Amino acid sequence: MSIKTVSGGVCAAKGFRASGVHCGIRKNRTKKDIALILSEVRAHAAAVYTTNLVKGAPLTVTKDHIADGFAQAVICNSGNANTCNANGIEIAEQMSELVAKELSISAKDVVVASTGVIGQPLNIEPIAAGIPMLAKELSANGGEAAAEGIMTTDTVKKEIAVEFTLGGKTCRMGGIAKGSGMIHPNMATMLVFITTDAAISAEMLEKALKHDVQSTFNMTSVDGDTSTNDMVTILANGMAGNAEITADGADFAEFMKALNTVTVYLCRMIAGDGEGATKLLECKVTGAATEQTAKTVAKSVICSSLLKAAMFGADANWGRVLCAIGYSGANVDVNKVDVAFRSAKGTVAVCKNGAGVEFSEEIAKEILLEKEIEILVELNSGDCQATAFGCDLTYEYVKINGDYRT
Amino acid sequence: MSIKTVSGGVCAAKGFRASGVHCGIRKNRTKKDIALILSEVRAHAAAVYTTNLVKGAPLTVTKDHIADGFAQAVICNSGNANTCNANGIEIAEQMSELVAKELSISAKDVVVASTGVIGQPLNIEPIAAGIPMLAKELSANGGEAAAEGIMTTDTVKKEIAVEFTLGGKTCRMGGIAKGSGMIHPNMATMLVFITTDAAISAEMLEKALKHDVQSTFNMTSVDGDTSTNDMVTILANGMAGNAEITADGADFAEFMKALNTVTVYLCRMIAGDGEGATKLLECKVTGAATEQTAKTVAKSVICSSLLKAAMFGADANWGRVLCAIGYSGANVDVNKVDVAFRSAKGTVAVCKNGAGVEFSEEIAKEILLEKEIEILVELNSGDCQATAFGCDLTYEYVKINGDYRT
Numbered sequence: 001m002s003i004k005t006v007s008g009g010v011c012a013a014k015g016f017r018a019s020g021v022h023c024g025i026r027k028n029r030t031k032k033d034i035a036l037i038l039s040e041v042r043a044h045a046a047a048v049y050t051t052n053l054v055k056g057a058p059l060t061v062t063k064d065h066i067a068d069g070f071a072q073a074v075i076c077n078s079g080n081a082n083t084c085n086a087n088g089i090e091i092a093e094q095m096s097e098l099v100a101k102e103l104s105i106s107a108k109d110v111v112v113a114s115t116g117v118i119g120q121p122l123n124i125e126p127i128a129a130g131i132p133m134l135a136k137e138l139s140a141n142g143g144e145a146a147a148e149g150i151m152t153t154d155t156v157k158k159e160i161a162v163e164f165t166l167g168g169k170t171c172r173m174g175g176i177a178k179g180s181g182m183i184h185p186n187m188a189t190m191l192v193f194i195t196t197d198a199a200i201s202a203e204m205l206e207k208a209l210k211h212d213v214q215s216t217f218n219m220t221s222v223d224g225d226t227s228t229n230d231m232v233t234i235l236a237n238g239m240a241g242n243a244e245i246t247a248d249g250a251d252f253a254e255f256m257k258a259l260n261t262v263t264v265y266l267c268r269m270i271a272g273d274g275e276g277a278t279k280l281l282e283c284k285v286t287g288a289a290t291e292q293t294a295k296t297v298a299k300s301v302i303c304s305s306l307l308k309a310a311m312f313g314a315d316a317n318w319g320r321v322l323c324a325i326g327y328s329g330a331n332v333d334v335n336k337v338d339v340a341f342r343s344a345k346g347t348v349a350v351c352k353n354g355a356g357v358e359f360s361e362e363i364a365k366e367i368l369l370e371k372e373i374e375i376l377v378e379l380n381s382g383d384c385q386a387t388a389f390g391c392d393l394t395y396e397y398v399k400i401n402g403d404y405r406t
Numbered sequence: 407m408s409i410k411t412v413s414g415g416v417c418a419a420k421g422f423r424a425s426g427v428h429c430g431i432r433k434n435r436t437k438k439d440i441a442l443i444l445s446e447v448r449a450h451a452a453a454v455y456t457t458n459l460v461k462g463a464p465l466t467v468t469k470d471h472i473a474d475g476f477a478q479a480v481i482c483n484s485g486n487a488n489t490c491n492a493n494g495i496e497i498a499e500q501m502s503e504l505v506a507k508e509l510s511i512s513a514k515d516v517v518v519a520s521t522g523v524i525g526q527p528l529n530i531e532p533i534a535a536g537i538p539m540l541a542k543e544l545s546a547n548g549g550e551a552a553a554e555g556i557m558t559t560d561t562v563k564k565e566i567a568v569e570f571t572l573g574g575k576t577c578r579m580g581g582i583a584k585g586s587g588m589i590h591p592n593m594a595t596m597l598v599f600i601t602t603d604a605a606i607s608a609e610m611l612e613k614a615l616k617h618d619v620q621s622t623f624n625m626t627s628v629d630g631d632t633s634t635n636d637m638v639t640i641l642a643n644g645m646a647g648n649a650e651i652t653a654d655g656a657d658f659a660e661f662m663k664a665l666n667t668v669t670v671y672l673c674r675m676i677a678g679d680g681e682g683a684t685k686l687l688e689c690k691v692t693g694a695a696t697e698q699t700a701k702t703v704a705k706s707v708i709c710s711s712l713l714k715a716a717m718f719g720a721d722a723n724w725g726r727v728l729c730a731i732g733y734s735g736a737n738v739d740v741n742k743v744d745v746a747f748r749s750a751k752g753t754v755a756v757c758k759n760g761a762g763v764e765f766s767e768e769i770a771k772e773i774l775l776e777k778e779i780e781i782l783v784e785l786n787s788g789d790c791q792a793t794a795f796g797c798d799l800t801y802e803y804v805k806i807n808g809d810y811r812t
Contacts, residue, residue, distance in 0.1 A: 050733075051733065052729065053732040053733070053738060053740050054728050054729055054731065054732030054733075054740045083728075084725060084728055084757070084760055085761060086761045117725060118723075118728060119724060119725040119728065119757065121762075305807070306807050309803070309804050309807030310808065312808045313807070317523075317524075319523060319524025319525040320524070322460050322490055322524065323458065323460055323524060323634050325459070325460065326459040326460030326461075327457065327460075332459060334459050334460045351490070355492045356490060356491070356525040356526065393807075394804055395801040395804050395805070397711075397715070398715050398800055398803075400715075401711070401715030401719070402715050402716065402718045402719025
């Protein structure tokens with residue numbers, strides 16, 4: 001069985017329409033600031049949420065709404081996080097009700113999400129004006145508009161769709177995501193909306209999502225800040241007509257494979273478009289005694305401000321990789337560690353058994369000047385592996401975040 | 407009893423001489439790159455070390471040398487960390503032997519430290535040439551030269567000395583420190599050398615140091631990277647003539663107070679001179695149920711890249727404070743949290759009971775444009791408190807670390 005990429009984003013799967021418009025939350029009228037996704041029929045739904053104790057009001061409302069395993073629409077605004085506001089829950093519920101009324105569905109079937117500044121009251125008026133506009137614009141070609149509507153400091157829209165086969169039936173799955181700051185491992189680390197027409201029970205859908213995020217969104221860090229508003233949701237409306245997946249097996253494995261294709265693509269998009277980033281970094285740890293060790297090491301390396309700054313400068317300062325491994329908290333024999341940098345321009349080994357090896361600074365520079373860099377860490381202590389996704393640290397990151405609110 | 411500031415740095419206490427020279431480890435001949443401190447008599451010694459699994463060779467050697475509770479001299483070079491080098495231990499031992507021979511003391515009484523780039527072999531030749539120069543320059547006025555000799559990316563030298571009284575005898579204590587990157591809580595987070603003429607047993611000296619660092623150096627973060635080479639050492643030569651402190655009591659309390667004066671001063675110096683920093687940040691957490699909660703919250707806030715960037719931009723983006731509290735891992739009722747920003751220009755309350763309050767952006771900007779900013783977090787859940795020391799995140803940090811090795 002094979003998985004192929006198709007166009008259409010969140011509308012690639014049967015029965016999904018979407019839209020995105022500017023409703024006035026953001027001052028810049030050329031920027032869309034609200035998006036809607038609708039499934040023709042009620043869909044099984046699952047989500048994972050931030051582990052931050054400070055949670056955006058929309059998350060609380062969404063959690064309640066999908067507790068029964070169903071959802072039919074997603075409403076998401078950018079420009080304001082609706083977090084740390086006294087009336088946050090009320091506003092998020094109002095958003096659901098407005099969508100429900102406009103689309104003639106149940107308010108309890110609406111997933112609500114907000115992203116943007118924390119702690120500024122969210123005015124319902126532009127949203128109330130925007131929802132009828134969104135409903136009117138809903139279309140099977142609206143995936144791209146929806147992807148644009150959820151962007152914050154993102155510089156590119158993030159969408160993907162794939163086609164795969166379950167029991168002879170062609171299924172599709174698509175996703176959109178927004179980055180690009182306040183992104184850190186150990187939670188669902190961004191806003192991601194995935195749609196599929198595959199038939200799968202709510203239980204198996206949740207199982208698939210929870211398993212997948214461990215190696216994808218939970219391994220992605222832009223700046224070490226775990227946001228208050230992040231969630232990843234998936235809606236599966238069953239319109240592909242396959243026999244519903246209700247247990248482990250070949251179909252579930254194929255579904256997981258499709259899901260992982262979508263999520264890894266979005267993780268790489270999010271990391272590569274991290275605030276101010278000029279490079280996508282992937283730390284690939286191999287030879288670990290346990291998967292947890294591999295993950296801990298990969299995350300520690302990808303989160304090191306010093307390494308991130310060195311990558312920005314295309315400086316093969318591998319001592320910072322060793323340093324980050326050393327303070328990761330993982331139980332590693334540092335005298336067995338090998339490190340190399342790899343890109344489209346080739347591979348350069350820089351450290352063997354925990355000590356430096358001679359290498360050409362010129363070749364290293366050429367390799368590190370590429371836009372996608374792999375940091376290869378071989379622990380030589382077992383068979384487990386993990387990958388973490390991140391980006392470099394740049395002047396632009398500081399600029400973006402030095403005066404974000406104005 | 408009172409503690410007053412005096413001049414002289416590490417030479418303020420009786421019987422200590424110091425020096426710093428350029429020996430050739432650094433290319434820039436105007437920068438000193440090696441420092442020496444000598445006590446007239448063998449001194450009780452204690453140290454705390456980095457928790458990084460990757461440890462600089464000098465730390466291993468120092469640990470061995472002061473295992474008997476004694477030291478007489480400190481040798482420290484900058485420009486090269488002597489870490490992740492196959493012959494690191496050998497070089498560090500050679501440094502001790504060269505010092506011992508030159509000063510006619512035991513090599514086992516030498517504290518060795520190195521700071522700079524990781525993973526580049528350290529050539530003993532410039533050091534062998536520098537040690538006789540250092541010995542010749544040794545002087546009771548050499549504290550400043552020593553403070554300069556250990557600087558890396560530091561922009562200002564860091565030294566302080568205080569005078570206090572134990573049992574009617576005047577005692578002195580002085581310290582020097584180097585920052586300014588790769589500094590993070592949960593370990594002895596930098597190179598700090600403290601000298602005192604107070605008489606105190608090796609056991610009580612270690613107890614004092616270990617207790618003090620918990621609220622000072624372990625609460626200081628510049629960039630979240632826990633270095634491989636950090637240590638804080640203290641030498642107490644007893645030449646003040648006070649009755650030796652051998653147990654808890656009033657004298658020990660006074661000694662601790664003097665030590666804390668020295669260490670808090672150095673922490674603030676280190677944080678304020680963090681790589682690229684334009685501001686010293688102090689997060690003061692009060693009203694915590696436990697001291698650990700207060701510390702965890704304070705450290706999380708001071709480490710947030712997003713908050714650090716906002717402080718650089720003098721932007722009162724308090725949502726990022728709440729966010730960092732929420733993901734700190736501490737058990738906090740976020741609905742009880744109050745936040746304010748304070749500087750020499752005044753105080754502005756920005757959050758009450760976890761939600762925003764109206765405030766003047768103009769006044770907030772004026773307060774945040776100052777060089778020293780306090781972030782006040784009241785948890786309203788108990789009587790415990792803690793302070794963490796840090797700095798803002800700036801373009802310059804990225805610049806310094808984008809091409810550190812060249």
